[in-house]
Amino acid sequence: PKMTLLANYQVPRYLVDEALLHFDLDKSKTRVISTLKMRLNPESSAGECVLDGESLDLVSIKLNGKELEETDYQLSDKSLVISEVPDKFELEVITEIHPDQNTALEGLYHSGRLLCTQCEAQGFRRITYYPDRPDVMSIFTVTIVADAKAWPVMLSNGNLEEQGQFNDGRHWVRWHDPHPKPSYLFALVAGDLYCQQDQFTTMSGREVSLRIYVDPENKHKCDHALVSLKQSMKWDEAVYGREYDLDVFMIVAVNDFNMGAMENKGLNIFNAACVLATPETATDDDFYTIQSIVAHEYFHNWSGNRVTCRDWFQLSLKEGFTVMRDQSFSADLNSAAVQRIDDVNGLRSMQFAEDAGPMAHPVRPDSYIEISNFYTVTIYEKGAEVVRMIKTLVGEEGFRKGTDLYFDRHDGQAVTTDDFVKAIEDANNVDLSQFKLWYEQAGTPELSVKTHYDPINQRFTLTLSQFCPATPGQDNKADFHIPVAVGLLDSQGKNMPMQLQGESTVYDGDTRVLSLTDSQQQFEFIHVSEEPVASVLRGFSAPVKLKYDLSNTQLAFLMAHDTDSFNRWDAGQQLMINVLLDIVDDIQKQNKLAMSPLLLSQLEAILQDKQLDPALIAKMLTLPSENYLAAQMQVADVDAIHQAREFAKQQIAISLKRLFNERYESLSQTKKYQFNADDMAARSLKNLCLSYLVASHDPLQIQRCLRQMKVTDNMTELLAGLRLMVDQAGPEREHALRAFYEQWKHDRQVVDKWLSVQAVSKLPDTLLRVKALMTHEAFSIKNPNNVRALIGQFCRNNPVHFHAKDGSGYRFLAEQILKLDKLNPQVAARMLGALNSWRRYDADRQKLMKASLEHIAAEKELSADVYEIVTKYLA
């Protein structure tokens, strides 16, 4: 497999003005007639015409109506090269493809009872020969012909222009998309689908028909996505001034899908799990995720489709920006504090690990072997943080001016992250040249904080410094431009006035943003009447590791008083980490274990706080995950971490049992399920209380858990109960699992939850059970959701068992990856992520993990996807 470099970018030689596609659809053999109106790019010079193509059966090629001879072109397994073409020409290529043999789920494939496509990033070349790159934008007209009984609904991008019947039982449709688009946004769906409809009137008064297409048995599961879609459309008009631009917006739910969803123009295709929901089958988290994914894909209509990427190195141009947009949408519609906590939690546990590991890459990478491997938390989540920092630096209004200019200036173009930053700079008259290092340098910078108080002169000095560790290919880093939001708290926990040396007035506000641009800088606050506790990096104003040595007492103080909810939560997390790592240390030294009374009293106060949002209470009472704790250690000690966390959890449970009990009972009045921030908050706290009550090891609490499962009307409470039950060995557990399956085996979304809870069980025989479940009727290795639910959850979220000392977890993973790679390379490569941090474990485990990686690497016919990751891990 070969490497593609950003430095080698060249403009396309030939452009496609119009693409007319004709599909004769059939599950096992589909014929595609592609007619392309092409011309020489004025920015290039004439030469051979190269079209991408993979796994295609070529039937014929005509250039300006004339059939080409075999000597006129060269065919390889990756391309079709025509030696000579005029400056302007029409190319007709006929190919055949086999959707039912397509297990990679890229291009046109068969899933359940439908045919559908996935083209990003390079799937279109599996449909027909084409210059399959995002900077070739064309107007598509798509005709689909198929048997009317088997494929009653036939969809593509844009607006439906015409349809008709043939008298042999086939019918046809023609879709036209007036907006020029790259091939990765092409989509086609056919099947026997139920359609739920609604309407949206845009801000300029245009009527848009909204349609969600699902398998008929899921027709009762569309309401939430439809509401979310309307919320998204409204929000994008209000916050970014972006209006929808076609007569129809369609969403299709598909059972077999490699990712969450895809933003094809006018025809979004979704993983069924990311669109279908009812209170009985989906948890609050699912409802929440669906709302944000529907929004994300919708927002792409502007950030991604109207303005797209020049090349795939610019992927974060659309993904980082769109994630940032969906995060602020979710913050506006729900609890902003909870949203920020979840976003940062995700970033720190996933992206920081990626950035510290062998696959670390910049937000704008400069090389790749397989682009599918770069749909990463760095491109998405860190990319979102980078855009968020830009917004912090230019302010809300300045940011809107910048995005208006960006959309206006680049509408209909394929551009770069530099173009994005330039638009913000131009609209605000600022210089972001140093800031752009965030796009170019990988690695998580460390931000160190030192403070000094001078009581005589009433001065408080904040010394900030930065350091970024080396990452593959980048040994030395230049200093970043880091926005650091700070506040100063007095001994009562009140924000103090802030005035920096040299300023004539006091800063107006509780939080101000300092710009750290050197390796070290001092910020001198004057007229500081008492020694403050500095609250640094409020709202997590930059994606950095904060090195700030606060004592546990100071952390407890911030945990109780910080007016910034994020920092309040974060102080609590840091206190918990300190306490848990002390326990780990005691375990390693075989000391007697004790629980921190300070932490207990802080948690008690939080649990008793009737003013605080219950959702925030639940977050503040949640211990950091084992994986995150592992990342805080020089050498991760999986077993000690597990034992420490279990010990702490039990101690908290025992000492606060009465309060957990009271809260649980007071939150248990029966009320019909509704998806709104208040009810969701109540359920999250209720379930958290239940998990502590069960952790107290009081056998009566198991009955309470079973009672919750019995009386609840919703999946949020049912699944929370089941999750707790799977850690309890015994007949009640087996009964609960069996009953759950019997009740829900007809429902794929619920069955995946049933697989997941078993995969993360703490019981010792979990791996054996996971293996047994792979032969269960509920599991198919060809279905990505099944694989992620069972294998993915076991390897990622069950550290004690995945990292079993005998290496059984690693061998299991290697075996599955080799099997999956033959079927679906993208899914196989994703699973490898579980070994990302393999060098951070003890020598014995490293050896075992390395052996598994080498076992994979030794396979002769690896996909580019798995090859790239495995070789980078071993490098």
Ligand code: B3K
């Ligand atoms: N743009 C798609 C990603 C599809 C990539 C598949 N290899 C989903 C999204 O970010 O909205």
Ligand code: ZN
């Ligand atoms: Zn996206």
